[in-house]
Amino acid sequence: MSxxxxxxxxxxxxxxxxxxxxxxxxxxxxxxxxKEIRVYLTVFGSLAVLxxxxxxxxxxxxxxxxxxxxxxSIACVKGxxxxxxxxxxxxxxxxxxxxxxxxxxxxxxxxxxxxxxxxDTFGR
Amino acid sequence: xxxxxxxxxxxxxxxxxxxxxxxREAIRVQKEQxxxxxxxxxxxxxxxxxxxxxxxxxxxLQYGFTxxxxxxxxxxxxxxxxxxxxxxxxxxxxxxxxxxxxxPGGNLLPEAYNQLGAMHGTIMVFLxxxxxxxxxxxxxxxxxxxxxxxxxxxxxxxASYWCYLSxxxxxLASFAAPGGTAQSGWTSYPPLSVIASQGQTWWLFGMxxxxxxxxxxxxxxxxxxxxxxxxxxxFMRLPFFVWAQxxxxxxxxxxxxxxxxxxxLQLMDRLAGTSFFLPSGLVVxxxxxxxxxxxxxxxxxxxxxxxxxxxxxxxxxxxxxxVAEVIxxxxxxxxxGYKSMVFATVFLGFMSFVVWAHHMFLTGMGTAISxxxxxxxxxxxxxxxxxxxxxxxxxxxxSIRFNTPMLFALAFLPMFGIGGLTGxxxxxxxxxxxxxxxxxxxxxxHYVVAPGTIFAMFAGIYYWFPKITGRKMSExxxxxxxxxxxxxxNGVFFPMFIQGLAGVSRRLYDGGAQYAHAQPVLKxxxxxxxxxxxxxxxxxxxxxxxxxxxxxxxxxxxxxxQATTLDWAATTSPPLAHGNFEHLPVVRRGPYEYSVxxxxxxxxxxxxxxxxxxxxxxxxxxxxxxxxxxx
Amino acid sequence: MTVxxxxxxxxxxxxxxxxxxxxxxxxxxxxxxxxxFGALFSSLILIRTSAEHWxxxxxEGLNIPLATLNTFILIAxxxxxxxxxxxxxxxxxxxxxxxxxxxxxxxFGFMIxxxxxxxxxxxxxxxxxxxxxxxxxxxxxMTGLHGLHVLGGMILFAYLSGPGFKMWEKEPERxxxxxxxxxxxxxxVDLVWIFLFPTLYLL
Ligand code: HEM
Ligand SMILES: [Cu+2]
Numbered sequence: 001m002s003x004x005x006x007x008x009x010x011x012x013x014x015x016x017x018x019x020x021x022x023x024x025x026x027x028x029x030x031x032x033x034x035k036e037i038r039v040y041l042t043v044f045g046s047l048a049v050l051x052x053x054x055x056x057x058x059x060x061x062x063x064x065x066x067x068x069x070x071x072x073s074i075a076c077v078k079g080x081x082x083x084x085x086x087x088x089x090x091x092x093x094x095x096x097x098x099x100x101x102x103x104x105x106x107x108x109x110x111x112x113x114x115x116x117x118x119x120d121t122f123g124r
Numbered sequence: 125x126x127x128x129x130x131x132x133x134x135x136x137x138x139x140x141x142x143x144x145x146x147x148r149e150a151i152r153v154q155k156e157q158x159x160x161x162x163x164x165x166x167x168x169x170x171x172x173x174x175x176x177x178x179x180x181x182x183x184x185l186q187y188g189f190t191x192x193x194x195x196x197x198x199x200x201x202x203x204x205x206x207x208x209x210x211x212x213x214x215x216x217x218x219x220x221x222x223x224x225x226x227x228p229g230g231n232l233l234p235e236a237y238n239q240l241g242a243m244h245g246t247i248m249v250f251l252x253x254x255x256x257x258x259x260x261x262x263x264x265x266x267x268x269x270x271x272x273x274x275x276x277x278x279x280x281x282x283a284s285y286w287c288y289l290s291x292x293x294x295x296l297a298s299f300a301a302p303g304g305t306a307q308s309g310w311t312s313y314p315p316l317s318v319i320a321s322q323g324q325t326w327w328l329f330g331m332x333x334x335x336x337x338x339x340x341x342x343x344x345x346x347x348x349x350x351x352x353x354x355x356x357x358x359f360m361r362l363p364f365f366v367w368a369q370x371x372x373x374x375x376x377x378x379x380x381x382x383x384x385x386x387x388x389l390q391l392m393d394r395l396a397g398t399s400f401f402l403p404s405g406l407v408v409x410x411x412x413x414x415x416x417x418x419x420x421x422x423x424x425x426x427x428x429x430x431x432x433x434x435x436x437x438x439x440x441x442x443x444x445x446x447v448a449e450v451i452x453x454x455x456x457x458x459x460x461g462y463k464s465m466v467f468a469t470v471f472l473g474f475m476s477f478v479v480w481a482h483h484m485f486l487t488g489m490g491t492a493i494s495x496x497x498x499x500x501x502x503x504x505x506x507x508x509x510x511x512x513x514x515x516x517x518x519x520x521x522x523s524i525r526f527n528t529p530m531l532f533a534l535a536f537l538p539m540f541g542i543g544g545l546t547g548x549x550x551x552x553x554x555x556x557x558x559x560x561x562x563x564x565x566x567x568x569x570h571y572v573v574a575p576g577t578i579f580a581m582f583a584g585i586y587y588w589f590p591k592i593t594g595r596k597m598s599e600x601x602x603x604x605x606x607x608x609x610x611x612x613x614n615g616v617f618f619p620m621f622i623q624g625l626a627g628v629s630r631r632l633y634d635g636g637a638q639y640a641h642a643q644p645v646l647k648x649x650x651x652x653x654x655x656x657x658x659x660x661x662x663x664x665x666x667x668x669x670x671x672x673x674x675x676x677x678x679x680x681x682x683x684x685x686q687a688t689t690l691d692w693a694a695t696t697s698p699p700l701a702h703g704n705f706e707h708l709p710v711v712r713r714g715p716y717e718y719s720v721x722x723x724x725x726x727x728x729x730x731x732x733x734x735x736x737x738x739x740x741x742x743x744x745x746x747x748x749x750x751x752x753x754x755x
Numbered sequence: 756m757t758v759x760x761x762x763x764x765x766x767x768x769x770x771x772x773x774x775x776x777x778x779x780x781x782x783x784x785x786x787x788x789x790x791x792f793g794a795l796f797s798s799l800i801l802i803r804t805s806a807e808h809w810x811x812x813x814x815e816g817l818n819i820p821l822a823t824l825n826t827f828i829l830i831a832x833x834x835x836x837x838x839x840x841x842x843x844x845x846x847x848x849x850x851x852x853x854x855x856x857x858x859x860x861x862x863f864g865f866m867i868x869x870x871x872x873x874x875x876x877x878x879x880x881x882x883x884x885x886x887x888x889x890x891x892x893x894x895x896x897m898t899g900l901h902g903l904h905v906l907g908g909m910i911l912f913a914y915l916s917g918p919g920f921k922m923w924e925k926e927p928e929r930x931x932x933x934x935x936x937x938x939x940x941x942x943x944v945d946l947v948w949i950f951l952f953p954t955l956y957l958l
Binding site: 095102103106109110113114116117118119120121122123 | 350374378382420422423426427430474477478480481484487488489490491492493
């Protein structure tokens with residue numbers, strides 16, 4: 001092509017070539033996967049127990065404040081288990097942490113804003 | 125004078141006229157080859173090539189063309205509004221296009237005026253500017269500038285366009301809804317929007333489609349920019365335009381979902397009888413509304429502005445990206461403070477999520493919350509100033525080429541400056557109490573978006589037109605377009621500050637005619653309306669130029685502006701239909717290596733290997749021949 | 756002359772990020788979903804805290820045993836997806852596919868129970884509708900939107916275990932990636948329910 005400027009080129013395959021190293025996060029050896037499976041089943045058990053716990057507590061008809069505290073604490077632990085183990089967030093890449101950190105901050109702002117405004121209004 | 129000089133083409137020295145001929149011949153041969161190549165390798169049918177294409181360039185063009193149509197449509201709605209504002213109570217035969225229900229005998233009805241206003245805002249923001257800035261320019265250029273064969277998810281890209289188009293069509297269809305289209309402003313504040321006629325429901329469905337489209341698009345852009353940068357294209361070597369698109373995508377990704385949720389809630393209010401946004405004991409036209417009550421209209425405002433403030437940066441950041449590219453290219457200098465511009469952009473993006481309630485100072489907001497949002501608003505103006513100052517300083521000492529794209533880019537700077545500076549008083553509650561909901565606010569944001577963003581879009585169109593078509597647009601028509609636009613757009617928007625400071629409210633059907641305090645500034649209404657219609661005439665040269673140049677514009681080589689970025693330097697113009705690059709280029713330096721001391725040419729492409737004689741054909745020499753010819 | 760059409764890092768991870776495209780894509784999508792449900796939770800907090808009286812879930816006749824059962828179903832379906840993913844990587848194709856179908860079945864179970872709940876609300880005397888009170892407005896809107904997400908996930912699983920299964924033969928790695936990515940989405944849907952269940956039913 002007459003229009004081309006001298007330069008070095010690389011094909012997509014070449015670009016990929018140095019990354020065909022299997023993703024280190026997915027330890028693909030069977031022993032490791034079996035271990036993973038055991039972890040999943042343990043987490044399942046814990047989630048089940050926590051679900052029963054939170055429902056059981058609800059039958060105590062605690063005062064709203066305490067009920068919220070307990071139920072949301074349990075929900076947070078359950079959320080941690082799902083995100084940490086099922087979604088592998090405990091061993092995720094930095095980039096994903098960065099995206100999620102940003103999201104969590106904005107999420108917090110979003111929860112705070114309308115509510116904060118409501119409590120800081122003239123004439124209240 | 126240049127006639128006597130000789131320029132080198134390939135290995136030969138030729139007179140300029142012969143050089144030009146040789147050049148054109150080379151271009152013709154190349155185009156021929158490309159066409160053959162495409163025929164051989166891509167037997168995609170008509171539908172897959174032109175309608176349901178997954179090629180980012182074609183999708184970009186689809187976005188661009190659709191968005192320009194909406195831009196013109198939104199503009200014409202405004203022209204009708206300006207007729208009404210300039211001469212309230214007057215009948216105009218052109219109003220009859222709106223139909224007897226909206227403008228009986230050419231007299232615009234108040235509710236029809238509200239429809240025009242609401243749809244003008246909605247169409248301009250969500251259907252014209254954002255799709256043009258992100259969907260069109262972003263789609264077309266980002267993969268080319270980072271050296272990628274396409275976007276990361278081509279099918280998603282296509283889906284995103286079709287969601288956008290459906291959203292647009294729903295918006296258009298809403299004009300035919302009983303009671304007309306949405307009439308509660310582009311902000312759709314409840315309770316009015318909840319009790320408004322059916323058009324509002326269409327508006328909400330349209331918005332949900334548009335938001336979905338933006339979400340798909342933003343995921344695609346972020347993944348593309350992070351994952352598909354070619355070898356050597358580090359983040360600090362990205363053209364500023366790509367950075368702007370990157371931050372923009374994050375804004376779209378994280379700010380739009382709350383509006384989607386709010387849209388769902390408003391739909392529930394309208395269709396399922398809920399009261400998310402309706403307080404208890406609401407009385408409409410003398411009758412008490414039979415709803416559960418207990419809702420909060422301010423909730424909508426929060427969720428809306430949580431999107432809509434970041435949205436204004438979605439409108440401006442890609443524009444800044446385009447202006448930065450055009451300025452670096454036409455000053456033949458590196459951008460001044462590239463790094464600080466990048467950091468400022470990232471910081472700006474972050475801050476734009478924590479200022480939203482400055483649109484709500486007059487909702488009885490207490491001092492603590494108000495102080496918080498005033499502070500963040502003052503802070504966010506710092507990065508804006510950094511970016512603008514860097515662009516201004518980039519001009520210093522450059523040997524500026526005053527071509528049409530550059531003129532638009534240069535005009536962007538002071539226009540955006542006016543828009544930004546007038547934002548500061550609005551960000552301080554004490555001043556905003558006077559200015560809120562007046563024409564001053566309208567002046568403020570239009571300065572940022574119209575002579576700001578839209579001028580940057582024009583700069584981009586003139587600048588990348590040769591990339592897309594292989595032909596340049598006419599400079600003469602371009603300059604005519606520029607000067608008419610610049611003069612008349614200021615005629616439209618500057619008087620708004622005067623009116624606003626005098627206390628004239630926005631969204632008035634009669635332009636303030638029945639208000640005593642508006643009388644001294646009422647004359648400006650006619651002035652603005654005349655300017656608006658002249659502005660329309662100012663766009664005629666552009667439209668002619670655009671279509672004429674597709675067919676008959678001056679043929680140019682692949683890199684007519686002698687630019688350094690990969691989109692120009694490493695691809696043909698127009699680029700290969702699929703895959704963009706014959707081989708992915710390897711990047712060796714930053715994006716703006718202009719006028720490097722000791723270099724043979726005044727620009728070094730990002731991927732060029734220096735220190736060696738260029739091999740084969742001497743492409744670079746052809747380009748330097750053109751450079752010398754122009755000099 | 757050939758042109759590079761292939762999109763890099765479609766299947767394999769890019770070394771600097773350690774991610775393949777779709778995985779980054781799905782996490783970004785989930786980030787936006789966090790903001791979507793975040794806005795709904797924000798609305799709930801505002802409307803609840805500004806209400807004079809806010810009923811507890813059971814006072815309004817929400818069916819806690821059924822919802823608990825649904826919680827179990829959803830958690831179980833999360834396990835079946837990760838197990839499917841693990842089994843495909845072990846090469847246990849049959850078991851992997853069965854586990855996908857089990858996930859799909861869980862999705863069905865969840866939706867059926869949800870329908871029963873909704874039906875009971877609509878047919879109660881007086882009926883409990885979204886317009887009845889802000890409590891029910893939030894209940895129906897939030898569980899409804901969540902239900903749509905479940906439905907979306909079911910479509911994905913039906914595709915992956917049905918027509919989309921072809922890919923396993925030709926590009927097994929890519930297929931496994933798909934399971935991982937859809938799995939991530941599904942866990943997120945589970946996660947949302949983990950918070951929805953106590954906030955609407957138990958508090
Ligand atoms: C540079 C710093 C900026 C500051 C401090 C600022 C501040 C403000 C404030 C406080 C308001 C609310 C005024 C009111 O309603 O009383 C406002 C309105 C607005 N601004 Fe800005 N702004 C800035 C830049 C921008 C930019 C870059 C854009 C868009 C590209 C923009 C677009 C808008 C729009 C569209 C509105 C009005 C929305 C409406 O009420 O319909 N602003 N600005
Ligand atoms: Cu704002």
